[in-house]
Amino acid sequence: MSLGTLIEKQTRLESVCLYGYKRLISYLIGSLLSQSMSLNILELMYTDFREAQDYQSLALLPSCKNLKSLKIHNCFIPPDERIMPLTSLQQLEEFDFCNEWNPLYPLIQQKFWDELFLNNANTLRKLSLWWVRSDSKDGAKIIESITKRCSKNISILHLPILFTHEILTLFDHCRQLKEFSFSGDDLDANEFLSQLGAFTPTTLRSLTIKDGHSGGWNFTEKSLYSFLSSCQAKLQIMDLTSCSCMTDRHSESQMIIAFFLK
Missing domain, CATH: 3.80.10 (Leucine-rich repeat, LRR (right-handed beta-alpha superhelix))
Known part of the structure; x- marks a missing residue:
């Protein structure tokens, strides 16, 4: 809670990295709304979103309308519809996703990738994706979606x-x-x-x-x-x-x- 207060006391916070938080991450994400006009870069690393209130807090992030870089590294994110609000971000220039550390959940559903790439087709410049790929079918549609939806400016x-x-x-x-x-x-x-x-x-x-x-x-x-x-x-x-x-x-x-x- 003290970290949330620290975030809210800033006047023009541009970059935040939340590393290794388990539960109550929703409170910290809620505090980011106070910086919604200035926040450009958000990194979520080894963060646990399995609690319902924490996962639902991801729906708040599109309020940060100037978010240009989003990095999600090895987080516990159940692959269901609750992550779909992130696809409404429309100013992303960089999206970085890594899922090597967490074998408990499969890749996020294909609908997420299609909509994220489509909504940011005109702004997305840097794309870094990593997951354990055992054969040509594993995540093939993600690569296909890149070519069809956001390849123009990459x-x-x-x-x-x-x-x-x-x-x-x-x-x-x-x-x-x-x-x-x-x-x-x-x-x-x-x-x-x-x-x-x-x-x-x-x-x-x-x-x-x-x-x-x-x-x-x-x-x-x-x-x-x-x-x-x-x-x-x-x-x-x-x-x-x-x-x-x-x-x-x-x-x-x-x-x-x-x-x-x-």
Whole structure:
């Protein structure tokens, strides 16, 4: 309650991070209404919304009409209709969602993602999503919804494990993409990586490829060279440090890679 009072005493509070609260989170969210005109950034991390009054308090957040960044990391949020009011936020420039810590609840229902992306299609610039993805059907409709509803203005996109056809679809729709990261699960990616450069958006400046849950992409330095040779984007960063397939032979190609990244 003292923290709620502290929030209410502010005159132009712009950013708040609520970390690790269990029960009575509704009181703190209620106090944010006093800052509804100035609040731009809200982070909810390891926060428990299982109590009815706490979950229902999420419906208050759309009153913060100038909220531009919303981050929800590893929170206990039951995936039912009570979270739908968050889709009425219409000024979001950044949405960050991570569900790696909490296996008790599945992903939020697809209706939530469709409406959130649709309502913020003109403002959303940065999208970071992460969940445990075991196969191509797990969350596939979320990725499809990105391409259909909010791809026009996305410039920064961070996603979990992607399958090759999804990467091509995202590249085809997100034509303003500047920063892109994803995980590649166990795959011989030589042929795909060799051809991927021709499909990369010319706006891209940063590309990060990481390992997935059960391994990662396997590719040779020749495939990497082919990708860079055909890539029309002026990449400034290509981060492969989290790819377990990287060897001394790849390292020997760093001078060639640096040439392409100029």
